[in-house]
Amino acid sequence: MVKCTRSVTLLGFCIVANCLFARDLLDYRGRENLDKDTSTYEFAFTLSENGSSMVMDLKSELEWGELDVWFGGAGFQVIGNYTGEQAFAYEKAVFGPFNSQEPITVRISARHASGRWRIRFSEISRQSLQSTLLVSGLLVVLITIFIVLWWKKSLQTSWKWLLIGAGVWFVGVLFKFVLAYLANAPVFAFIKSSLGHTGYLILGSTYIGLLTGIFEIGMTLVFALLIRGIYDNPRRALSVGLGAGVVEALLIGLSSLGSYVTALTGAVNSAAMMSALSQAMVVTPFLWLIGSMERIIAILCHTSSRALVLFAVAQHKARYFWAGFFILTAIDAVAGYVHLAGLINKVSTWWIELLLLPFAVGSVFIIKWCYENWIMVRKSGTQGITVSEN
Numbered sequence: 001m002v003k004c005t006r007s008v009t010l011l012g013f014c015i016v017a018n019c020l021f022a023r024d025l026l027d028y029r030g031r032e033n034l035d036k037d038t039s040t041y042e043f044a045f046t047l048s049e050n051g052s053s054m055v056m057d058l059k060s061e062l063e064w065g066e067l068d069v070w071f072g073g074a075g076f077q078v079i080g081n082y083t084g085e086q087a088f089a090y091e092k093a094v095f096g097p098f099n100s101q102e103p104i105t106v107r108i109s110a111r112h113a114s115g116r117w118r119i120r121f122s123e124i125s126r127q128s129l130q131s132t133l134l135v136s137g138l139l140v141v142l143i144t145i146f147i148v149l150w151w152k153k154s155l156q157t158s159w160k161w162l163l164i165g166a167g168v169w170f171v172g173v174l175f176k177f178v179l180a181y182l183a184n185a186p187v188f189a190f191i192k193s194s195l196g197h198t199g200y201l202i203l204g205s206t207y208i209g210l211l212t213g214i215f216e217i218g219m220t221l222v223f224a225l226l227i228r229g230i231y232d233n234p235r236r237a238l239s240v241g242l243g244a245g246v247v248e249a250l251l252i253g254l255s256s257l258g259s260y261v262t263a264l265t266g267a268v269n270s271a272a273m274m275s276a277l278s279q280a281m282v283v284t285p286f287l288w289l290i291g292s293m294e295r296i297i298a299i300l301c302h303t304s305s306r307a308l309v310l311f312a313v314a315q316h317k318a319r320y321f322w323a324g325f326f327i328l329t330a331i332d333a334v335a336g337y338v339h340l341a342g343l344i345n346k347v348s349t350w351w352i353e354l355l356l357l358p359f360a361v362g363s364v365f366i367i368k369w370c371y372e373n374w375i376m377v378r379k380s381g382t383q384g385i386t387v388s389e390n
Contacts, residue, residue: 209334221309
């Protein structure tokens with residue numbers, strides 16, 4: 001048993017290490033002066049495994065002159081060709097995936113140059129990309145299982161309400177995607193032609209958020225009106241919200257594991273997927289943790305927003321419905337803005353999660369408030385709230 005535990009721990013450390021580190025291929029700092037008209041440099045290196053990607057950072061601090069960088073190989077006659085004068089930079093440029101059978105050659109020329117420059121190539125191995133998908137997916141699935149077990153132990157209510165929450169999420173998302181498929185293209189085209197790029201970003205992201213609010217929160221209201229007893233006590237209401245959050249998290253975790261299998265088998269679309277993942281890994285440190293953080297935030301927000309809707313029905317007070325509507329609408333509006341602005345894989349995803357974090361923190365207090373006030377209402381005997389806890 002001890003040997004098994006040690007083996008699992010060692011495997012975990014190896015997987016995480018693969019997710020964290022990229023291997024340096026070339027790191028050269030040049031210094032030029034006007035005593036020499038042209039300086040030429042040539043380097044060669046080989047990737048460690050097939051399917052690896054390569055990241056280039058090029059920074060020129062020349063006071064005078066021109067710097068030309070060319071590189072090719074690994075199955076390509078030309079991979080990149082960059083020319084610039086004086087000060088310029090290309091950071092975190094991703095290329096690949098490539099084969100490891102042929103070396104990559106880098107040729108650099110500095111003409112009439114004075115000043116410093118630096119070029120750096122690093123390898124993101126195929127194994128590290130696969131490990132990122134595996135660890136991310138496993139963490140999300142394990143967190144989902146842990147939350148469900150905690151729910152069953154703490155709330156001690158029927159599985160029925162958790163499954164109803166999953167059904168609420170599924171039906172709402174289904175309707176949302178049908179409308180999005182039919183309407184998104186003409187709606188976005190109209191907004192962009194009428195309001196320009198700035199209006200497109202603002203109104204377009206608002207439209208994306210409203211789709212979620214109308215269909216996901218709206219469907220929660222529909223279920224509340226159709227299913228008897230769904231809002232009779234806080235345990236049921238929180239179970240419904242939690243069910244919506246965990247089913248989404250579970251599907252995303254399994255999707256990441258499915259992508260891992262796709263990358264492992266080298267399916268047709270795996271090259272494009274690995275290229276996009278390489279770019280994401282370059283701009284987002286600890287990418288393997290992003291999925292877990294994102295799902296924790298989402299589960300909290302799903303639970304609080306849907307609990308507010310059910311509380312609104314129980315209390316006959318519309319303002320709580322609109323509070324729940326605002327939470328999910330605002331979250332998806334932020335996500336929509338990131339997509340429409342083309343910020344995916346250009347800025348660290350941690351910044352996006354930081355924007356969403358206040359909603360998660362607020363959701364913790366909302367969940368606590370709903371639970372305590374539901375209990376107070378039940379004890380005071382308000383109509384519509386029963387004593388039953390299951």
